[in-house]
Amino acid sequence: MLGCKSQSPDKKDVITSIGNDIQIKEFVISPIYYIDNIGLLTLSGHGFKSSDSIVLRNKSIAVDIKCEITKLNPSNIVISLSPSLTDGKYEIFVKRDNFSKLLGETNILKAFNANISDKTGMTIKGTVFSNSKGLANVVVSDGESVTKTDENGIYHLPSKKTNGYVFISIPSNYEVKTVNSTPQFFKYVTFNQQTSEIIDFELTPINNNDHVIAFLADMHLANRNNDISQFNNGFKVDINNLAKEARAQNKKFYAMTLGDQTWDIYWYENNYGLQEFKNQIKDFDFPIFHVMGNHDNDPYSSNDFLAEDKYRNTLGPTYYSFNIGKVHYIVLDNNLWLNADANNGVIGDRNYKATITQNQINWLKQDLAMINDKSTPIVVAMHIPFYSTPNTENSFSTKLTNATEFVGALADFSNVKIMSGHTHINSTAVQENTKISEYNIASVSATWWWTGKDGYSNNHICKDGSPGGYGLLENDGTQQKLYYKSIGYPKEYQFRAYDLNTIHITAEKYAINANSSFKAKVAEYAGEYAKSNTSNEILLNIWGYSPKWKIYVRENNKDLIVRRVTKYDPLHIISYPMKRLNANANPTSSFVSYNTSHMFLTKASSPTSTIEITIEDEFGNIYRETMIRPKAFSTSMK
Structure with missing residues (x-):
């Protein structure tokens, strides 16, 4: 032949x-x-x-x-x-x-099998296979219908082809091919409902029961504020080292963004959008899954579905699921794009609602119905937090407009974690009665790359005082450990201690170049730190704190009383608001310091005593600092 x-x-x-x-x-x-x-x-x-x-x-x-x-x-x-x-x-x-x-x-x-028989009403068919053999019971979906492959790895879907793609829920202990860091768990289809298409998926067997996944919130890359150089020289170096360390321990390493990879308002102004972001991350040598954020919508569109087109065509599905080891991961798009007054060539109000659309809820119920073991760890990733930030009494509420239906879909599962971004702060909400806990993870971009911009603070700090960073979930079977990884610091760096005796924020010291008008605004942004404090107080900012953590502070071998408080982080105040005032510019309201409740206050008996601080997280890890006082306060402090 x-x-x-x-x-x-x-x-x-x-x-x-x-x-x-x-x-x-x-x-x-x-x-x-x-x-x-x-x-x-x-x-x-x-x-x-x-x-x-x-x-x-x-x-x-x-x-x-x-x-x-x-x-x-x-x-x-x-x-x-x-x-x-x-x-x-x-x-x-x-x-x-x-x-x-x-x-x-x-x-x-x-096609793996070009002779799959047609079925009435079925517009997509194909085979999921590995090592030249079809795989049974692999979940396949178009975002509307959900099915499983048969004993030969064959599936049929009655797809309306609304979303323009079909995807698989990657089964445990398999991987798909990764192209330029993007896992190929989805494939695009035509929008022709009259054509029956064959879409195959090839899987590679791999043991990933022991794995680490990084959650990367709010990168906001826009080609401004030296963001690209900060990204490459800080974050990229940091996470590559961490991935290398994990692989040396025979752990598989993955990552997932948590939305706002880009900054919609600069798509057209700076010619930096989703494709440029995709090019920026193509050299990472581990798979990166993606979650859609409100800033990843097209600012020229006021239609939620159409505003997602560039995202779907660049990064893939806006909601989907996959399995790594014993864990089932679910990605949802919980920002309903409104963008009032937008038009072609006209950026709208860029407003939105925290909502999971009904089509996603319908899909979610079908996806979860495919899981027989209801003790399976479920990790839901979405951009906007599900819960509000807990107060000092660990009280919080839900933020989604359809929270009840979302919780109902997950009701049968006993171990559910939500990973979210959006806020540029860290907060942990533990809800025992619903078995749903949320880890709202501070951002890779920190304060939108401002504090590390040339001529500013030469640090990388979020609005709540957390260093810029990302979340790490370590999984060994069904055993899970979560911690926050600060960019440029070892993972043991989990808190910062302040000697409030040394903190006095004044225009003369922190806004020396400001004119009289902007000097007058220093007290407003400095808050309580505008006044000298000689009370021998120690302030702890514990960014990964949850109610399961333990805090011990000792002075001269004596335990001090520690109480949880809500305060602004003083280091962030001098790193962003003061730097803006010093440049005779108003701090942007979205970027100013955040009044956070992962702060703890204690009082020493002397201004010069040495303080021993010990913090134990819920997994038994111990973090310590011997605080020699007086402790200096500056933009470079730890």
Whole structure:
């Protein structure tokens, strides 16, 4: 049997003259041909000659492939395709002697099984396979319908093709191919409901029961504030080192963004959008899953679905699920884009609601119904927090407009964690009666890259005083440990201690270049720190704190009373608001210091005593500082 032979990109090597006299009658071309490993393609029509050859012209790479006719029938011909033939759009020519004629255009796609039978109403079908064998019970979805593969790895979906893709819920102990750090768990489809498409997924077996996943909130890359250099020299170095460390311990390493990868208002102003972000992360050597944030919507659109088009076409589904080891991960888009007064070329109000759309709720229920073991650890990732920030009494409320229905969908599961971003602060909400805990994770961009900008504070700090960073979830089977990783610091760095005797924020010290008008605003932004404090108080900022943590402070071998308080972080005040005032500019309201409740206050008996601080997290890890007082206060303090 003869195969195909690639020719030079110079099309004249194969097609020399137009063959108007070549008469091929009743030639019928399908919009898509699926080719299995045998590589035979049947073309309907008559008038072919045994001496003819068929030329396939790949339209994307300008290469012609000449194929001989291996079987000539009265109403069709069969040609053999090379195994090296790539998926793509092809023009089909018949070549006779030195003449050729264009017969039509089609898509040629490889399929694990090109002969899957059609089923009435089913518009997408395919096989999920590994090592040349179909895999049973793999969950497949288009975001509306959810099904499982049969014993041969075959699935059918009655898809309306609304979202333009189909995806699998990657099963435990398998991985998909990763391209430029993006895991290929989804594939795009046509929007033609009349076409039954074959979409296959290939999986690679891997033991990932022991794995680490990083949660990366609010990168806000926009090509401003030196964000790209800060990203590359800080975050990128930090997480690559952490991934290397995990792999050295035989742990699989993954990452997931938590929304706001970009900054919508600068998509067009700075020509920096989702594709530029995707290019920025393509060199990471671990899979990165993605969550959609409100700033990842198109600011020119006021339609929630249409505003997501650029995201879907660049990063993939806006909601989906996957499994790593014993853990089931669910990604949701919980920002309903309103963007009043937007139009083509006009940026709207960029407003939104914290809502999980009904189609996602419907999908979520179907996805969870596929899990038989209700003790399976569930991790839900979404951008806007589900809970409000807890107060000092650990009281909080829900923020989603349809929180009740969301909780109801998860009611059967006993171990649910929510990972969220959006706020640029750390907060942990533990809700025992619903079995749902949330870890609202501070941002990679900290204060939107401001404090590390050239000429500012030369640090990287969030609004609540947390260092810029990301969350780490370590999983060993069903055992899970979570901690916050500060960029540029060891993972043992979990709190900062202040000697309030040394903190006095004045215009003379922190806004020396401000004019009189902006100097007058210093007290407003400095708050209680505008006045000198000689009360021998110690303030602790414990950014990963949850009610399960323990705090011990000792002075001269005596335990001091520690109480939880709500305060502004003084280091953030001098790192952002004071730097803005010093430049005769008003601090942006969204970026100013946050009144946080992961603060703890105690009082020493002397201004010069040494304080021993010990903090134990819920996993038994111990973090310590021996605080020599007076402790200096500056933008470079730890």
